[in-house]
Structure formats: structure tokens, C-alpha cells
Amino acid sequence: MIGAYGGFKIDVKSKIGSLDTAYLLFDEEVGFSALMKTFDRNPQCKIPQHLDIPEAKTWTTRAPMLALASPDPGLGFPQGTVLQPEIFVRNTTAVPVAADVRFNWRSNANSGSAIGPTLELAPYETRLVDVAALQKNQVIPAEAHWASVELTSCGRPNDIMATAASYDGTLRYGTQTPFNDQLTFHWEGGEWHADSSHNSIITAGNGGSIEVKTLFTIYYDGGKKRYDLEQQLKPHEQMWVDVGRLIRQQLPDKNGLLLPSDLMMGSYEVQDLTDRGIGNLFEGKVILDKTFGHVAYGCAMCCGYEDPYLYWDPIGVTVEVEGDQDVWAHDSCAGVFDSVLGDIIDVSWGTGNHAIATAQSHVITGVAPGNTTNFVQAMLRFGGPAAKNCPEDPINPTGAANVMPQITSFDSNPIMIGSTDQTLTIYGSGFGTSPMVSLPAGFTSTGQASNPTQIVLTGVSVSFSATIGSNNVTVTANGQTSPPASLGVNGPNQMVVESDRIGATTGNPNAQSRFVTYTVKNYDGSLTANIPIAENISYSGYNCTQPNPGNSSAQCNAQYTTNGGGGFTDEWSMYTGYTPAGCGENITDHWQWCGPTGSNPNPGITFGTLVGWAHTASVDINGYVNPPTAIPAGTVFGP
Amino acid sequence: MRAIIQKLFVAVFLSTLAWAQGTVTGTALDETGKPLAKAKVRVAEKGPFGGHRTIQYYETDSEGHFLIGHVPWGTYVVVGGKEGAGYPDTNFAFYSNLAVPTVTLSPDSPTANVDLKFGPKAGILEVAPVADAETGKEIRSASITLRRAGSDFFMTASTTEGRILVPSATEVLVRITAPGYKPWPPTDQPTAKGTILLQPEEVLKLQIALHREESTPDQKPER
Numbered sequence: 001m002i003g004a005y006g007g008f009k010i011d012v013k014s015k016i017g018s019l020d021t022a023y024l025l026f027d028e029e030v031g032f033s034a035l036m037k038t039f040d041r042n043p044q045c046k047i048p049q050h051l052d053i054p055e056a057k058t059w060t061t062r063a064p065m066l067a068l069a070s071p072d073p074g075l076g077f078p079q080g081t082v083l084q085p086e087i088f089v090r091n092t093t094a095v096p097v098a099a100d101v102r103f104n105w106r107s108n109a110n111s112g113s114a115i116g117p118t119l120e121l122a123p124y125e126t127r128l129v130d131v132a133a134l135q136k137n138q139v140i141p142a143e144a145h146w147a148s149v150e151l152t153s154c155g156r157p158n159d160i161m162a163t164a165a166s167y168d169g170t171l172r173y174g175t176q177t178p179f180n181d182q183l184t185f186h187w188e189g190g191e192w193h194a195d196s197s198h199n200s201i202i203t204a205g206n207g208g209s210i211e212v213k214t215l216f217t218i219y220y221d222g223g224k225k226r227y228d229l230e231q232q233l234k235p236h237e238q239m240w241v242d243v244g245r246l247i248r249q250q251l252p253d254k255n256g257l258l259l260p261s262d263l264m265m266g267s268y269e270v271q272d273l274t275d276r277g278i279g280n281l282f283e284g285k286v287i288l289d290k291t292f293g294h295v296a297y298g299c300a301m302c303c304g305y306e307d308p309y310l311y312w313d314p315i316g317v318t319v320e321v322e323g324d325q326d327v328w329a330h331d332s333c334a335g336v337f338d339s340v341l342g343d344i345i346d347v348s349w350g351t352g353n354h355a356i357a358t359a360q361s362h363v364i365t366g367v368a369p370g371n372t373t374n375f376v377q378a379m380l381r382f383g384g385p386a387a388k389n390c391p392e393d394p395i396n397p398t399g400a401a402n403v404m405p406q407i408t409s410f411d412s413n414p415i416m417i418g419s420t421d422q423t424l425t426i427y428g429s430g431f432g433t434s435p436m437v438s439l440p441a442g443f444t445s446t447g448q449a450s451n452p453t454q455i456v457l458t459g460v461s462v463s464f465s466a467t468i469g470s471n472n473v474t475v476t477a478n479g480q481t482s483p484p485a486s487l488g489v490n491g492p493n494q495m496v497v498e499s500d501r502i503g504a505t506t507g508n509p510n511a512q513s514r515f516v517t518y519t520v521k522n523y524d525g526s527l528t529a530n531i532p533i534a535e536n537i538s539y540s541g542y543n544c545t546q547p548n549p550g551n552s553s554a555q556c557n558a559q560y561t562t563n564g565g566g567g568f569t570d571e572w573s574m575y576t577g578y579t580p581a582g583c584g585e586n587i588t589d590h591w592q593w594c595g596p597t598g599s600n601p602n603p604g605i606t607f608g609t610l611v612g613w614a615h616t617a618s619v620d621i622n623g624y625v626n627p628p629t630a631i632p633a634g635t636v637f638g639p
Numbered sequence: 640m641r642a643i644i645q646k647l648f649v650a651v652f653l654s655t656l657a658w659a660q661g662t663v664t665g666t667a668l669d670e671t672g673k674p675l676a677k678a679k680v681r682v683a684e685k686g687p688f689g690g691h692r693t694i695q696y697y698e699t700d701s702e703g704h705f706l707i708g709h710v711p712w713g714t715y716v717v718v719g720g721k722e723g724a725g726y727p728d729t730n731f732a733f734y735s736n737l738a739v740p741t742v743t744l745s746p747d748s749p750t751a752n753v754d755l756k757f758g759p760k761a762g763i764l765e766v767a768p769v770a771d772a773e774t775g776k777e778i779r780s781a782s783i784t785l786r787r788a789g790s791d792f793f794m795t796a797s798t799t800e801g802r803i804l805v806p807s808a809t810e811v812l813v814r815i816t817a818p819g820y821k822p823w824p825p826t827d828q829p830t831a832k833g834t835i836l837l838q839p840e841e842v843l844k845l846q847i848a849l850h851r852e853e854s855t856p857d858q859k860p861e862r
Contacts, residue, residue, distance in 0.1 A: 499796060499797070499800055500796065500797050501731065501794055501795065501796045502794070502795045503731050503732065503733050503792065503793050503794035503795060504731070504732040504733070504791065504792050504793070505683060505730055505731060505732060506683065506716050506718050506729055506730055506731065506732050506735040506737055506739050507683035507684055507685045507686075507715065507716040507718070507730075508683070508684075508685070508686065508687065508688050509732045509737060509792070510687065511687065511688060511689070513688075515694065515730070535693065537691065539690065539691075544689070548689070548690070549687060549688055549689045549690060550690065551690040551691045551692060552691075552692040552693060553691065553692070553693060554693040559709075560693060560695060563696065563698070568693075568694070569694040569696065570691070570693060570694065571691065571692050571693070571694050572690070572691050573688060573689060573690070574689040574690070575687040575688060575689045577687060578687075578689060584689065585689070585690060587690070587691050589691065614689065614690060614691065616689075626782070626795060627782070627784065627795045628782055628784075628795070628816045628818070629780055629782055629817075629818060630782045630795055630796050630797035631797060632779040632780065632797050632799040633797055633799040633800050633801075634799065
């Protein structure tokens with residue numbers, strides 16, 4: 001190859017990850033083109049920080065599959081093809097940088113390492129390393145087919161950048177191998193091809209400092225079947241897998257399994273079984289198109305986090321209250337989504353409008369009602385700060401932040417059902433000047449005054465159609481609605497068992513009469529006293545031979561009330577002389593409050609429901625069949 | 640014309656019903672003949688009954704007087720009590736032994752006046768929470784049945800009530816049961832009858848632990 005060469009850079013002053021690049025190299029005359037890799041470089045990043053190894057002094061980038069002058073027959077190039085392997089190394093900085101080059105070569109029969117030249121690179125210099133010349137000079141054996149190339153420097157990460165390519169004089173045959181500083185314990189490869197017109201050669205190398213057990217797995221038949229190869233790799237060693245050869249020669253895997261002879265494609269992965277927390281492996285792959293002589297370099301994905309996003313989007317916080325934001329991403333190693341808050345470094349949190357919300361670390365605090373954004377700029381590293389060699393990706397997930405007003409309390413709470421012309425004060429924050437209050441059904445008000453922390457509603461009435469118990473109230477200010485706050489509507493809503501007795505009565509000694517005495521209590525737990533009560537009762541399934549003796553029930557006519565302690569007694573019974581034995585009827589009894597006057601509302605408001613039956617031998621009330629089981633004192637029945 | 644006549648008939652009938660109500664008055668007295676204030680009194684119809692009915696008690700005034708109005712024609716027993724003072728509700732035959740006043744109201748006799756005599760005072764059974772003999776945990780589903788010796792009159796109540804009145808100077812059989820547990824007294828120990836005989840206002844504390852149906856109950860009654 002002849003001609004001029006050099007480097008270029010693109011500076012981006014805005015947010016991390018806001019620019020991407022594509023770099024295509026071509027020669028129209030000979031019909032050559034190559035997709036070139038560009039590199040991310042953060043000039044602030046230091047080696048110990050990049051690798052998270054405080055004592056780290058050097059940085060290494062690797063090209064895993066440099067085709068050497070004498071091409072691998074597996075590539076299927078025409079006999080006599082001679083490649084010109086070259087490495088272009090560029091100093092991207094304004095100061096001199098030194099880099100060491102190392103080749104881990106492999107021939108059909110042997111493998112070994114060779115130390116290349118030490119490169120003293122002037123500022124912004126691009127240097128060509130003629131690997132073919134190194135082979136001619138026997139630095140690298142002439143018969144070697146492949147080499148992985150290691151470039152090591154003492155500068156910052158990516159201070160030097162390199163590309164390696166091997167093409168013949170016509171530029172028709174050849175391949176390139178990109179440099180990468182990634183090491184991991186789990187590489188997930190894409191597709192491989194191996195048929196009459198294609199072949200795939202895959203390599204995995206140990207870029208660490210310890211010997212590791214490496215598992216290479218081929219998946220096929222839709223990922224349902226696998227073929228495993230295992231190999232111990234010393235530092236700098238590589239395993240090479242010629243997939244076409246495994247199929248053609250029917251070589252067994254570590255479990256004795258064979259790949260189908262007609263298998264043509266599948267996927268693969270490489271795992272470091274020794275160091276699964278951090279990993280030491282690098283990886284590379286070429287796919288040969290035997291028809292045209294094209295060799296395409298492919299590489300596996302370092303499995304890890306992808307598609308980071310803010311977990312709470314929008315995040316909702318109330319004024320003067322903090323909310324924890326979180327960053328999640330898809331973990332492609334485990335196939336799950338998880339928090340990566342502990343895996344981001346160089347973190348900067350922010351919001352779009354500090355008058356609405358502020359961010360302190362991942363804690364978002366509401367300032368005033370409204371809508372804004374919240375975001376984080378960070379470097380995301382699989383394995384987190386403790387991981388040594390996993391890749392870093394700049395991330396900048398953004399989401400909406402809604403700051404809502406907040407209700408803290410009411411005066412008075414609870415408020416009595418049926419009451420009129422009351423004053424209800426709502427306390428809280430972020431109400432602004434013209435808040436809108438959403439009251440529960442059955443509430444009305446005639447006037448409102450407010451300030452940012454207090455709303456006073458006047459002329460408040462609570463009709464009998466309101467719901468006794470907890471009701472939700474919200475306040476809307478500046479388009480944001482507060483979380484619902486509980487406003488209690490007071491009134492009878494429970495009946496508490498005081499005694500449950502069954503036996504023959506003085507007036508009806510031949511019946512099992514069950515008398516249960518209840519105390520009616522309000523929602524706030526207070527006793528009712530002398531309140532008008534009634535029943536909405538229904539009967540069914542009477543099956544005694546004798547005519548139904550009939551029933552009596554209380555109506556909303558102010559004739560029946562609880563006593564001064566809120567108590568009343570209810571009788572369920574069946575005459576023991578009725579036949580057949582055990583006959584009786586089913587009863588559903590809704591005990592109701594008829595309002596202060598005893599006739600409004602009519603029907604009343606149910607505060608307790610009893611369901612059961614009265615038979616000649618026993619009586620069931622809400623599942624308590626007596627005899628033999630009386631309802632324990634203190635048992636509460638609700639509506 | 641027939642429709643008009645029918646409506647007239649219904650209206651007259653309802654009007655008659657509305658007037659078909661008498662009044663029961665009286666005085667509640669203790670065993671010494673003194674008026675008993677704040678006692679609960681009611682009238683209970685005599686005769687067979689099945690189903691459901693509401694119970695309305697009336698409270699005596701400071702001189703023990705009571706007035707129960709709007710009572711339909713019929714025959715009634717007049718019952719009541721003041722449990723806090725030791726007079727159990729004679730509504731239950733177990734307490735009254737059927738010794739209560741009876742009144743009959745009719746168009747010829749629309750009012751009745753009775754002296755409702757209470758006493759002597761009952762004995763008091765204080766039932767501690769019934770426990771599981773193995774775990775010691777309370778069995779809230781336990782019930783206590785009290786029966787007059789030699790009589791069919793009984794009353795069953797929840798042991799969670801704690802304080803239960805017992806007719807005094809009367810032999811009463813006590814039985815405690817709970818679903819899934821052997822009853823007390825054990826049926827396989829004929830000598831353990833669970834019979835009590837209390838004098839007025841005498842207190843008997845009963846602490847019972849029940850054994851599960853597979854396995855002998857512990858009994859520690861103490862006076």
C-alpha cells in the first residue's frame with residue numbers, strides 16, 4: 001500500500017454521548033472499501049480511574065486477529081496471496097507518548113510471542129508499523145498466520161489509537177482487526193456462518209495476568225442445542241476456533257457431542273470461568289466469503305448493561321419533600337432489568353428548572369408545583385466501580401419530574417356526616433394562590449381562601465350520601481395534583497360484639513334463642529349513644545313443615561335506638577319443635593343508622609351486616625355457629 | 640266500586656292495628672323489696688318463635704319504675720336484669736327458671752302493672768382466657784355452657800366475656816368447648832363433672848387449658 005496517512009479528531013463540548021461518528025475508507029479505482037473504527041476518548045480519564053485499579057500504571061489495547069503475511073489457509077485466499085500486515089498508531093495528544101508493541105503469533109504448528117518496536121510518538125504523530133517487515137526480519141516467524149497485537153502505553157486511556165489491517169497488493173484480499181481495551185468474563189457473539197461458501201474463525205484471548213479456564217460455546221438449532229469447548233489460557237494465550245473445521249471433521253466437544261454435518265449457522269459466546277466477577281478475556285471473529293474473497297471482521301458484544309433509563313419517569317415529588325431517583329438498565333448477561341445506580345461513575349445529576357425541583361445526588365427535592373426534567377450524566381460500567389476491565393459507556397438518561405402540592409393535615413378531621421355549614425382547613429405546602437380542591441362525593445362548600453400553606457373552606461356540608469370512613473382529598477396547583485390525603489367522614493360504621501348467648505328463653509323455653517349484644521361505634525372509634533337504628537333484612541330458604549312464624553325488624557321510624565352506651569341486642573332463633581329437625585331459614589341483616597332524626601336517610605346507612613341462618617338446633621351469624629361457638633367479645637362487624 | 644271497598648277495608652284494618660297496642664308498667668325491686676334503678680326491662684312474647692326479631696330494652700328510673708308502650712295484644716313475660724349489680728337477665732330460662740311475671744294485653748285489658756322482683760344476687764364465674772394446653776395461647780373461639788342441674792335450661796356464651804353470672808344456691812354444670820379441642824371437663828373422666836354451686840356474690844375463678852383432640856385437660860379452679 002502506498003500513499004499518505006494521518007489521523008483526525010472531533011471535539012464535542014456538549015453532553016456525553018450526544019455525538020456519534022461513522023468512518024468509511026474507500027478506493028474507487030480498485031473497488032476497495034473498509035468501515036473504520038473511531039474511538040471515544042475522555043481527556044480527563046486517568047488509567048487507575050479507567051481500570052479502577054489504583055495501582056495501575058499502564059493501559060493496553062488489543063487487536064485480536066491480525067492476519068499475517070502468509071494467510072491462514074482457512075481464509076481460502078488464492079494460492080500465493082501475500083498480505084501486507086500494517087498497524088497505524090496515532091498519538092492523539094499534544095505531548096510525546098511512548099507505546100510498546102507485542103505480538104502473540106500463531107502458525108499451523110506453533111505459537112509464541114514477539115516483542116515489537118517501542119514507539120516514541122511525537123505530538124499528534126501517526127506512525128506506521130510494518131508487520132510484514134518484522135516477519136521478513138524474523139521478529140515474527142514468516143510461517144505465522146495470525147497474531148494478536150497488544151499496544152501498551154503509560155499515558156491516559158486512548159491517548160494512542162491504532163488500526164490494524166492486512167491486504168494484498170490488489171486490495172482485494174485481506175481483513176482488518178480493530179483495537180479494543182475491553183476485557184470481560186462473558187462475551188456474547190452474534191452469528192457465525194460455515195457452509196460451502198463461508199467460514200468463520202473465532203478467537204478468544206487472555207488479556208489478564210492470571211491463567212483462566214475459558215469456555216467457548218456454539219449455539220444452534222434456535223439456541224436449543226450447544227457445543228462446548230474448554231481450554232486453559234495463560235496470559236497472552238489465545239484459543240482459536242475454526243467453525244467450518246469443527247463441522248467438516250466432526251470433532252467432538254468436551255462432552256463428546258458433535259455438530260451436525262449439515263449445520264451452517266448459529267451463535268456463540270465466550271466465558272471466563274475462572275474470574276466471573278471481572279474477567280480477562282478479549283475476543284475476535286472473521287467471516288470469510290469464499291465466493292468473493294471478502295473477509296469481514298465481526299466482534300462479539302461484551303455483555304453488560306444497555307439501554308439505561310431513569311426508573312421513575314416521571315418522578316413525582318411533593319414540595320419540600322425528597323424523592324429517590326434510580327437508574328436502571330438491561331443486563332444482557334443475566335437477561336434482566338436492574339438498578340445500575342451502584343455501577344455509574346463520574347456522576348452528575350440535575351434538573352431542568354431549579355425553581356421547580358433540585359437534584360442532590362439521586363435525590364430529587366420539590367421546590368414549587370410544576371413540571372420539569374431530571375437527568376443524570378455518568379459513565380456506566382458493568383460491574384460498577386469495583387470492576388477492573390469492563391467497558392464504560394457514557395449515559396445521559398432524562399425523565400420528567402412532577403412537583404406536586406402536598407396536604408399534611410385537616411382541621412377538623414374526621415368531619416361528621418350530615419353536618420352543615422362547617423369550616424374545613426387544609427394544611428400543606430405548594431398550594432400557590434389559586435388552588436383547586438377536590439372534595440369527596442357528598443361534600444359541598446360555599447367559600448374558599450388560601451395561601452401557599454393553607455386553604456380554608458367555608459360553608460362545608462356533608463350529605464348523607466357521603467361515605468363514612470376514609471375519603472380522599474386532593475389539591476391541584478400549577479397543573480399538578482397532590483397525592484390524595486385521607487379525610488375521615490365520621491358516623492356509625494361498625495358493630496362490636498359485647499356478648500353472644502344462646503339458650504332457652506323464659507318466654508320461649510322450647511327454642512334455641514341467640515341474643516347477641518353489640519355496641520355501635522363511629523369511624524373514629526367513639527361510642528354512639530341513643531342513635532336511631534333500623535334493619536334492611538331479608539330472609540330466604542325457609543324449609544320447616546310448619547308455617548313460617550314470621551319475623552320482626554326495626555324500621556327508620558325513630559322507634560328503635562341504641563342505648564346510652566351505644567348498645568343494642570338482636571335475637572335470632574328457631575323453635576325447636578319445628579320439623580324436620582334442623583330446619584330453618586337464611587337471614588341477611590343490614591343494620592343501619594337512620595340519621596339524627598331517625599327517619600332521614602331512609603333507608604339508613606349500613607354500619608354492620610350479619611349473614612347466616614337460624615335453625616332449630618343452632619344459629620349461624622357471620623360464620624359463628626352457636627352452639628357450640630359463640631362470637632368472641634370484641635369481634636367487629638362492618639358494613 | 641269493589642276496588643274502593645277493598646282500599647277502605649285495608650285502611651280500617653291498618654288503623655285497628657295501629658290502635659291494637661297496650662302498655663305494661665311496673666316497678667323493679669331487689670330481693671329486699673327496694674326499687675332497683677337503671678335495670679333493663681323488656682316484654683317477651685310467649686310461645687313458639689322462629690327467625691329474627693329486634694330486642695328493645697327499657698331502663699327503670701331512679702324509683703325502679705318502667706313503662707313499656709306500643710305493645711301489641713298478646714301474652715308476655717316481663718323479664719330483665721341488672722348484670723352489673725349481680726342480677727342476671729331473666730330473659731334466659733337458665734336464670735329465671737321460668738319464675739317471672741306474665742301479662743296479657745287485650746282490648747278489654749290494655750294495660751298491665753307488675754312488680755318485677757330480682758334476686759337473690761347471682762354468683763360470679765370469672766373465666767380466665769382459655770388456653771391451648773401445649774402452646775399457652777388463648778383460644779378465642781372457646782365457649783362456656785352453663786346448665787341447671789336436673790334441667791334442660793342452659794346458656795352458652797363466649798369465654799372471652801370473662802365475667803359470667805351464675806344462679807346462686809343452684810347446682811350448675813359447667814362445660815367448656817372449642818373447635819378442635821377436647822372439652823372440659825373431659826368426657827372420658829366421669830368423676831370430673833364440672834359442677835359448681837355458688838352463693839350470692841361468691842366469686843369462682845376458672846382457669847382452663849384445653850388439649851387438642853388427639854391428646855387430658857388441665858384444670859385449676861380456685862376460690
